[in-house]
Amino acid sequence: xxxxxxxxxxxxxxxxxxxxxxxxxxxxxxxxxxxxxxxxxxxxxxxxxxxxxxxxxxxxxxxxxxxxxxxxxxxxxxxxxxxxxxxxxxxxxxxxxxxxxxxxxxxxxxxxxxxxxxxxxxxxxxxxxxxxxxxxxxxxxxxxxxxxxxxxxxxxxxxxxxxxxxxxxxxxxxxxxxxxxxxxxxxxxxxxxxxxxxxxxxxxxxxxxxxxxxxxxxxxxxxxxxxxxxxxxxxxxxxxxxxxxxxxxxxxxxxxxxxxxxxxxxxxxxxxxxxxxxxxxxxxxxxxxxxxxxxxxxxxxxxxxxxxxxxxxxxxxxxxxxxxxxxxxxxxxxxxxxxxxxxxxxxxxxxxxxxxxxxxxxxxx
Amino acid sequence: xxxxxxxxxxxxxxxxxxxxxxxxxxxxxxxxxxxxxxxxxxxxxxxxxxxxxxxxxxxxxxxxxxxxxxxxxxxxxxxxxxxxxxxxxxxxxxxxxxxxxxxxxxxxxxxxxxxxxxxxxxxxxxxxxxxxxxxxxxxxxxxxxxxxxxxxxxxxxxxxxxxxxxxxxxxxxxxxxxxxxxxxxxxxxxxxxxxx
Numbered sequence: 001x002x003x004x005x006x007x008x009x010x011x012x013x014x015x016x017x018x019x020x021x022x023x024x025x026x027x028x029x030x031x032x033x034x035x036x037x038x039x040x041x042x043x044x045x046x047x048x049x050x051x052x053x054x055x056x057x058x059x060x061x062x063x064x065x066x067x068x069x070x071x072x073x074x075x076x077x078x079x080x081x082x083x084x085x086x087x088x089x090x091x092x093x094x095x096x097x098x099x100x101x102x103x104x105x106x107x108x109x110x111x112x113x114x115x116x117x118x119x120x121x122x123x124x125x126x127x128x129x130x131x132x133x134x135x136x137x138x139x140x141x142x143x144x145x146x147x148x149x150x151x152x153x154x155x156x157x158x159x160x161x162x163x164x165x166x167x168x169x170x171x172x173x174x175x176x177x178x179x180x181x182x183x184x185x186x187x188x189x190x191x192x193x194x195x196x197x198x199x200x201x202x203x204x205x206x207x208x209x210x211x212x213x214x215x216x217x218x219x220x221x222x223x224x225x226x227x228x229x230x231x232x233x234x235x236x237x238x239x240x241x242x243x244x245x246x247x248x249x250x251x252x253x254x255x256x257x258x259x260x261x262x263x264x265x266x267x268x269x270x271x272x273x274x275x276x277x278x279x280x281x282x283x284x285x286x287x288x289x290x291x292x293x294x295x296x297x298x299x300x301x302x303x304x305x306x307x308x309x310x311x312x313x314x315x316x317x318x319x320x321x322x323x324x325x326x327x328x329x330x331x332x333x334x335x336x337x338x339x340x341x342x343x344x345x346x347x348x349x350x351x352x353x354x355x356x357x358x359x360x361x362x363x364x365x
Numbered sequence: 366x367x368x369x370x371x372x373x374x375x376x377x378x379x380x381x382x383x384x385x386x387x388x389x390x391x392x393x394x395x396x397x398x399x400x401x402x403x404x405x406x407x408x409x410x411x412x413x414x415x416x417x418x419x420x421x422x423x424x425x426x427x428x429x430x431x432x433x434x435x436x437x438x439x440x441x442x443x444x445x446x447x448x449x450x451x452x453x454x455x456x457x458x459x460x461x462x463x464x465x466x467x468x469x470x471x472x473x474x475x476x477x478x479x480x481x482x483x484x485x486x487x488x489x490x491x492x493x494x495x496x497x498x499x500x501x502x503x504x505x506x507x508x509x510x511x512x513x514x515x516x517x518x519x520x521x522x523x524x525x526x527x528x529x530x531x532x533x534x535x536x537x538x539x540x541x542x543x544x545x546x547x548x549x550x551x552x553x554x555x556x557x558x559x560x561x
Contacts, residue, residue, distance in 0.1 A: 041408050
């Protein structure tokens with residue numbers, strides 16, 4: 001009995017550790033990707049000077065150098081700031097950004113010693129709602145930062161962030177409804193499994209094919225919810241100064257980290273909902289079933305490995321796409337972003353719901 | 366003109382041509398955004414492809430390991446041309462000091478032991494903090510004694526006084542190589558020479 005309990009605990013710990021390790025490492029790596037990818041896109045070389053014993057490794061030590069710099073900088077708290085909230089704000093930001101990835105499935109099931117383990121950190125039957133809840137909670141960190149800094153510019157930045165989040169969240173929620181209707185679930189693992197079917201045995205039923213408009217709307221709103229360019233007016237790093245203007249050292253670093261973690265979460269959500277999550281085309285639990293009728297049997301461990309690998313590949317590719325967008329588009333003005341959210345994304349998302357519902361009704365009749 | 370006609374306005378109102386609204390394709394964002402992403406993604410893949418092929422994708426120079434070739438006529442840090450015995454070719458005629466628009470050259474003339482040469486510069490200082498690199502001194506010199514062909518652009522000092530290069534420093538410099546790059550190191554920045 002206690003042995004089974006220990007095994008359960010071990011499995012739960014391993015799942016959470018995998019997700020935490022994946023998200024944290026990818027988030028940290030994204031600071032390097034951001035520098036290098038922007039450089040390659042702009043015909044530059046990018047940060048490559050940080051070295052350990054003359055070893056540069058394409059600038060991979062720059063995230064480490066960043067961490068050292070931020071940890072050794074002066075940790076400044078304004079005299080009139082609300083100390084407790086000022087300290088809590090970056091923690092709130094990072095914690096909820098990290099927690100967002102918990103229900104995103106990174107694989108199907110793995111049979112270990114007679115038990116079936118669903119490969120996601122927390123199997124939850126309302127996983128979609130959970131991710132939104134975490135993304136929405138993240139904005140509290142931003143608002144707290146703006147409020148607790150005792151700085152009017154920070155307060156205005158926090159207010160801009162709150163306005164952006166509200167207009168983005170509604171569009172996200174509405175754009176995702178189509179996917180939930182098509183696959184008939186709010187459980188991300190169930191949605192992932194449903195995307196494993198094929199039309200005519202050839203074309204995988206991924207969300208991007210069944211909900212193309214929903215994909216575009218979700219991507220736009222998702223980028224807005226990460227508060228990165230082109231929707232970075234809450235921060236406005238270079239001129240309009242945002243909610244973290246009073247932050248320095250690692251507290252500022254945590255806000256930056258939260259942005260990257262949210263990028264990973266949005267990439268994971270897009271993968272789970274629209275890119276078939278961990279699905280590999282024509283790969284089923286017992287191996288490949290190619291459209292020509294050819295079947296290749298694979299042991300379930302290899303299948304699980306392929307699925308996890310496919311999931312990681314898709315998330316990394318989505319992160320690349322988000323970076324490409326971030327380094328291509330200029331910033332939206334405040335009113336432009338509001339107009340886009342309320343007059344562009346939201347009506348289109350509602351239209352998407354209506355059309356999807358009508359089509360589903362006709363198909364199931 | 367009848368007396369009842371209104372006096373002409375003292376100013377003229379010009380019609381303002383308002384910007385025409387953007388075409389629908391641009392206002393719809395999506396097509397334009399995809400076109401923009403295509404441009405940046407093309408750069409990304411082209412540069413990555415070049416890098417994988419062993420060539421450089423970036424157009425930037427990795428200074429200081431990699432230096433941009435300089436034009437042969439570039440005006441860089443001055444040097445004083447030497448005679449065969451190592452003494453300056455300068456005869457302290459004050460032409461360069463006179464023509465200098467920035468007043469950055471300071472010469473003290475002295476009697477040269479050779480009566481054919483008459484004078485030589487006891488002091489020849491150039492204040493590089495003031496110099497505007499116009500090259501007039503080179504043009505004015507009747508003896509071809511000062512040139513701006515060292516290719517040295519990266520000289521620095523810890524104070525304004527440190528940027529005043531005396532005769533000895535200027536005499537020690539050499540002309541640039543065929544690629545326009547310097548053949549000698551720039552004069553060292555001397556610590557603690559100035560007041561600030």
